[in-house]
Each structure stands twice: as C-alpha cells, then as structure tokens.
Amino acid sequence: xxxxxxxxxxxxxxxxxxLGATIQNVTFxxxxxxxxxxxxxxxxxxxxxxLFKERTEQFKIINVYxxxxxxxxxxxxxxxxxxxxxxxxxxxxxFTVPELSNIEIENHRKHWHVIFALDNGLKLIYTDIRRFGxxxxxxxxxxxxxxxxxxxxxxxxxAYEHYLEKIMSKxxxxxxxxxAILDHTVISGCGNIYACEALLRAGVLPTRIIxxxxxxxxEKVFKEVVNVLQEGIDNGGSSISDYYNADGxxxxxxxxxxxxxxxxxxxxxxxxxxxxxxxxxTHYCPNCQK
Numbered sequence: 561x562x563x564x565x566x567x568x569x570x571x572x573x574x575x576x577x578x579l580g581a582t583i584q585n586v587t588f589x590x591x592x593x594x595x596x597x598x599x600x601x602x603x604x605x606x607x608x609x610x611l612f613k614e615r616t617e618q619f620k621i622i623n624v625y626x627x628x629x630x631x632x633x634x635x636x637x638x639x640x641x642x643x644x645x646x647x648x649x650x651x652x653x654x655f656t657v658p659e660l661s662n663i664e665i666e667n668h669r670k671h672w673h674v675i676f677a678l679d680n681g682l683k684l685i686y687t688d689i690r691r692f693g694x695x696x697x698x699x700x701x702x703x704x705x706x707x708x709x710x711x712x713x714x715x716x717x718x719a720y721e722h723y724l725e726k727i728m729s730k731x732x733x734x735x736x737x738x739x740a741i742l743d744h745t746v747i748s749g750c751g752n753i754y755a756c757e758a759l760l761r762a763g764v765l766p767t768r769i770i771x772x773x774x775x776x777x778x779e780k781v782f783k784e785v786v787n788v789l790q791e792g793i794d795n796g797g798s799s800i801s802d803y804y805n806a807d808g809x810x811x812x813x814x815x816x817x818x819x820x821x822x823x824x825x826x827x828x829x830x831x832x833x834x835x836x837x838x839x840x841x842t843h844y845c846p847n848c849q850k
Contacts, residue, residue, distance in 0.1 A: 562648045564714075564749025565792025567629050569811060570654055574631075574684065575624040577656040581678040582620045583635070586613050589673040591691065603673045603686070605694045606703065615642045615697035616676070628710045628748040645696045645704060646686070652693030655685045663687070711748040714786045723747055723782050727770050737773060738766035739838045741785055750785050752840040753798055753820045758784040760819040760827065765849040766842045767835065791816065819843045 562570070588609055595602025596609055604612050619635035619642060626632070631654075633644040646652070655663050658681060663669040668687040674695055676684040686695060701707055711726070712719040726732060726746040732739070740746045741755050750758070759766050761784040764777055773781075792798060797811030818826030825832055825845040835842050 561650050561751055562629065562652070562797070563751035563754055563792070564626075564629060564789050565754070565795075565813065566797035566811065567631060567648065567749070568626055568793050569797045570648075571624060571626045571631050574654050574656050577680075577682055578621050578633070578678060578684055579624055580621065581680045581682070582618060583616050584618070584677045584679050586616055587675040587677070592673050601694075602691060603688060603693060603695055606696045606698070612695075612697045615699075616644060621678075627707065627713070628744045629751070630707060630710075643698045643701060645694075645698055645701075645707070647694050649688065649690065649692030649694065651689040653687050655687065656682050657685065658682060660685060709745050711745055713748050714750070714782075714789055719748070719786075720779075720782055724778065727778065733771045734769060736767050736837055737764060737770055737781060738840075738842060740770060741781065742838055742840065747782070747785055750789065752842070753817070754785065754788050754792060755840075756820040756843045757817060758788045760825070760845060760848060761788065763849055765846075766837055766844050819845060 588604065592602050592604055593609065596604070607615070616635065619637045621633050621635050623634035624631065629647060631646045635642050635644060646654070653668055655668065657663055660669060660672055660675065660683070663685065667689055671689045672685050672687045673691070674686040678684060696704060698704060712722050723746055727740045732746065738755055738759060741750050741758070742752065756766070758781065762777065762780040764773065764781055770778070792813045795811055795813040795816060796809070798813040798817070819832060820843050822832050822843065824830070825848060828845060828847045830845055830847040832843050832845055835844070
C-alpha cells in the first residue's frame with residue numbers, strides 16, 4: 561500500500577502538470593460502471609457516476625495537496641468549489657500522460673479506471689490493479705469526517721505533542737506500540753513498511769505495550785518514524801509490488817530497508833522474525849529490538 565512517502569512523490573509529480581488546468585470530461589472504465597450497476601462502490605465512492613461528473617467536469621484545479629496517505633485536489637467553477645479526494649488503497653496510481661497508450665507499465669495501462677481529460681492536452685489517469693482505492697468528489701471535507709481526525713503532519717512542530725497525548729490516552733496506552741503508530745489519528749501517514757523500519761531503528765519491539773515504554777523510548781519511536789518517512793520521500797518512496805510514481809518510475813527506498821521483507825537484519829546480521837500485529841505482517845529483530 562502506498563504510504564506517505566509514495567503519495568508525496570506522486571503529488572510532487574502531478575502538481576505542476578495539472579495545477580491550473582480545467583477538467584474537460586471524466587471517463588470511467590467498464591469495471592467502475594458495472595460495479596455501480598450491481599451496487600458496489602468500485603473506485604468512485606460516495607456518489608453516483610453522474611454526480612461525480614457533475615462535481616468535476618468543467619472545474620479548474622486550483623490547489624493540490626497531501627494529508628497523510630490522501631491526495632486532495634481543490635477545484636472551482638465560477639463561484640462553485642469542490643474537492644476531489646484520492647486514496648490509493650493497495651495498488652492505486654496516478655499517471656499524467658497525453659494518452660492512455662503512453663502509460664508504459666502494462667499492468668497499470670490495462671487496469672485504468674478513471675480518466676480526467678484536461679484542457680492542457682494531458683490526461684490525469686487513475687489506475688488500480690486490485691481496485692481497493694477510492695476517488696470522491698466532495699462539496700466539503702465534512703462529507704468525509706474521518707479525514708478530519710488525521711493527526712498533524714509528522715514534520716510539523718505540534719505532531720510530537722499530539723502523538724504523546726494520543727499514545728497515553730485510554731484508547732492506546734495498553735496496546736502494542738506498532739498498533740498506535742499505524743493509526744493515522746496518532747501519526748499521519750505511517751504504514752506497515754515504515755513502521756517496521758522505524759521500530760528497528762528505535763530499538764523497540766513492535767509488541768511492546770505503550771505503558772511499559774520509557775519516556776526516551778516513546779520519543780525515539782516518534783523521531784525514527786519522522787526520519788524514515790523523510791528518507792522515504794527523499795528516495796522517491798519504496799517500490800514494492802506495483803508502486804510507481806506518476807512518471808512511471810520506481811522509488812529507491814526499498815534498497816535502504818533494513819528489516820521489512822528481509823530474512824537477515826540489516827543492522828546486526830541476525831535472523832528476522834515475523835508476527836502479525838494489527839492484521840499486518842510485522843518484521844522485527846530480536847537482537848536489535850528490546
């Protein structure tokens with residue numbers, strides 16, 4: 561699943577290509593149309609296809625930003641404003657190309673689902689191999705209240721105090737630390753890959769109960785989450801499975817992983833163990849993490 565660094569990388573590529581452009585028309589794949597016909601929310605969620613088109617066509621893209629693992633596009637038409645919200649799910653992706661045929665990765669070209677034709681000659685194309693992602697056209701963010709609960713971006717000053725307040729709350733204090741840092745109300749944008757890497761660097765076992773951590777350990781976990789997320793951004797994200805940025809390029813952060821997906825720990829050379837925590841397959845080193 562694309563996490564904060566991967567989504568940030570996509571946002572940085574698409575923004576200069578779509579900002580200021582007007583969406584001339586929106587086209588849906590047969591999978592999306594059939595899904596709606598049989599009562600399934602396939603990619604386009606929260607509205608009918610007709611209402612989605614009504615809320616997006618002939619609107620100008622005036623702002624593009626990321627929050628956690630979401631991309632938001634603010635759009636306007638005359639005095640009317642809307643927000644397009646995107647979550648990539650497991651295998652979602654955006655490509656900005658003149659035509660669908662210009663997407664070089666066959667699997668993504670084959671599994672396109674939404675095409676936004678822009679007045680600058682480009683198409684913003686949403687692809688999704690497993691179809692777990694979503695696009696919503698909102699009047700305002702209040703229509704999707706869960707995004708309003710997202711923690712501050714991890715790189716801002718108030719994020720650490722927010723994290724401390726959350727993990728020491730009744731909801732989290734008796735839970736494993738990995739459960740908390742995967743929750744986007746605690747830390748924004750940290751998913752399974754970066755949680756495993758951060759906990760290794762912090763020297764903390766993912767199974768440790770929060771109330772049993774020292775003050776220094778709680779602080780170190782947060783700092784290492786921030787460090788590994790920033791490193792992920794700097795390296796264009798982690799390309800595992802089907803992740804590509806909007807240029808069709810893979811990130812290189814996977815080359816710097818020390819624990820996720822490894823059999824041998826990148827720090828000590830000892831064996832890597834696995835355990836399911838919060839439904840996620842967690843990789844950890846019993847030598848480096850205590």
